[in-house]
Amino acid sequence: MSEIVLVIGKIFLMVGLAFDLLGCIGLVRLPDVYNRLQASTKCVTLGTCFILFGTFLLSDFLWKSILAIVFIVMSSPTGAHAIAHAAHRSGIKLWEKSVVDKLKEDKK
């Protein structure tokens, strides 16, 4: 039973690291502030939640890692939304191939 839990924890750890790496590649490769924010925040939040759940399984069911998952899931998308709204209000342009800007249409 304990062996199975350790193997599942290591698999969770590897999946989380893959998500983190893909999110940071998106942070470097995408063309625009909003695209970068979208890709990197969602991927890195999910990947870190997987890493923390792997920590919960690998280190004798440490309940504080579940608390850290709850904090990150609540706080990280809120901060990303605040940054995106502030970037739009401070007048940063979208990528020239973007097709829709609903917030600008709402403000008219």
Added chain:
Amino acid sequence: MMTNIPLIFSLPLIICCFLCLYRVFRGPTPADRIVAVDILGILVVGFCALFTIFTPRKFFMDIGIAWAVLGFIGALALAKYLEGKGFDE
């Protein structure tokens, strides 16, 4: 051949930190730099989780929780700064 398991597990996170630092260095707008610093704060929580697994000290998870909360407050403060408002509005 000796394999260093903690180094292998933390190598992707180190690469992620260098990619974030590249975006902080190169970012054309201030919002890019703020996004990269926010992501770097979440990656530090992942590092604290790895330290909790691979060292016998379990207090690193407390540091991770505190870092998550403080990173959230820092992101909100930087967003208000980017918007051009004062901190008391």
